[in-house]
Amino acid sequence: MIITRYIGVLDRDTPVINTDFLIIGGGIAGLFTALKAVAYGKVVVLTKKTIEDSNTGLAQGGIAAAVHEEDSPFLHLEDTLEAGAGLCDIEAVDVLVREGPDRVRELMAAGAQFDMKNGNVSLTREGAHSRPRILHAADATGEAIRKALVKRCEENPDINIIEDQFLIDVLTGNMGRECYGALVYDSNSQSQLLYAARATIIATGGAGQLYKNTTNPDVATADGMAACFRAGCRISDMEFIQFHPTVLFSRDTQRFLISEAVRGEGGLLYNSQGERFMHKYHPLEELAPRDVVSRAILNETSIAGTEYVHLDMTVIPKATTRFPNIYRTCLQRGVDIEKDYVPVSPAAHYTMGGIGTNTHGETDIYGLYCCGEAACTGVHGANRLASNSLLEGIVFGQRIVDKVEDILYRRTVKVDEIFRDFDHSWVYVPTDEKLEPIEAKPALQEIMWDYVGIIRNEDSLKKANQQVEYLYNNLARGKDPLAYYEVINMLTVARIIIQAALWRQESRGGHFRSDYPERDDVRWLKHTSFVNC
DSSP states (O other), X not given: OOOXXXXXXXXXXXXXXXEEEEEEOOSHHHHHHHHHHTTTSOEEEEXXXXXXXXXXGGOOSOEEOOOSTTOOHHHHHHHHHHHTTTOOOHHHHHHHHHHHHHHHHHHHHTTXXXXXXXXXXXXXXXXTOSSOOEEOSTTOHHHHHHHHHHHHHHHOTTEEEEOSEEEEEEEEETTTXXXXXXXXXXXXXXXXEEEEEXXXXXXXXXXXXXXXXXXXXXXXXXXXXXXXXXXXXXXXXTTOEEEEXXXXXXXXXXXXXXXXXXXXXXXXXXXXXXXXXXXXXXXXXXXXOXXXXXXXXXXXXXXXXXXXXXXXXXXXXXXXXXXXXHHHHHHHTTOOXXXXXXXXXXXEEEESOEEEOOTTOBOSSBTEEEOGGGEEOSSSTTSOOTTHHHHHHHHHHHHHHTTHHHHHHSOOOOHHHHHHHOOGGGOOOOSSOOBOHHHHHHHHHHHHHHHSSSSBOHHHHHHHHHHHHXXXXXXXXXXXXXXXXXXXXXXXXXXXXXXXXXXXXXXXTTBOBTTBOSOOHHXXXXXXEEOOO
């Protein structure tokens, strides 16, 4: 798959900002990395919109770590490998579970406050975990962590958080082997800026907004993945999209998550006939892995001709205290969790694949790093274990900073080299401008949901491929450059997801093919990867 290298246009009048560390993304991965990197130099953190717009702030359930005496990193490793369905990188998982407890303690030292019980951190259990190991702050854990990290970053004069900065392109030189920084679009001034850095760290999050129904905020449009792919990075395992099974049913594109912890605390699922059904699909019933529960709900609704099933929270003692955010949100929608069943259905939630990195967050391009959901470190395999995502962001953010001697050794980037190596012949020019970005985006989201969703097959994927190619080849620039850049990124990553799903002729983890319903370890115990050539 060949895609143009740059979608932006760089000229010598573009203002240049120099820094040591350029971090693109303001979620847990970006902010934690900023706090660690600032000990060694100046840090700039760019956010696509405001510092409040990220998946981190929406994370309800918690962060997984083996901090209890009856738990261990080895048990956490076993659970992660089991959920990953044979495709986890065991070295990366070992790093995650061994270093995770120390990183969580550092989060607490930074001001993140988790729920306590009898003087100890309160732990809950979620699907596919063999032990209670989820630290939480009621049902708003991500927001508690985000606020603590933002406060610490804002207190440090050497960390500059700049909002409304849209990543256009990762800038490379030396025949594409070295990263010089990034070209961004400043939404406030409506102009381009060039950030030059010793280390450029992508922490832009996932691709949930490619789907019509998602728990992700509107900033999750795979911008970092697309920019890095254009620059020459390897993108891996993109067929593995995690659909969260219990999302409050509504007509909104971004839907409200009903945390995995609800089922961990005893919540039960019922179909439209008032029958519990999970025992038919998995021995762990409601605590089965997310892909199993999502397909079970899809099957039950298909049989009954309904759009949702019901989640019973009335059986959970003090549910309104344990889940105050869920209680308030459901009540606003006319559902009282103390008396009513909650209507739920699946939605796109997490991208297991992403920009390929090693265990120090290094990509295929020198000076370019990645952590968080945008990265494919290998820890999630084919299916992420619940609450491992927040942990991944801080563990591998620290691992990037562990390479600081190599980072600081790099010469200061010379602006002339950036302009010299930026090849204008790569600028994307549509062949036939017909579709405005505002039309193409919802069309893409419908295609991905209908044909590349929870259950796929060859026919549906080929239809998706044909329709997405049409959108890609007939997209107009339009009047709004941000809308254009965003849709190009979404289409680029959608093409990779579809092709990866076509290639993988089996079912494994978050990828389920109805025409190849069985797992095939003989032919498919391997990763899919794409590189822009």
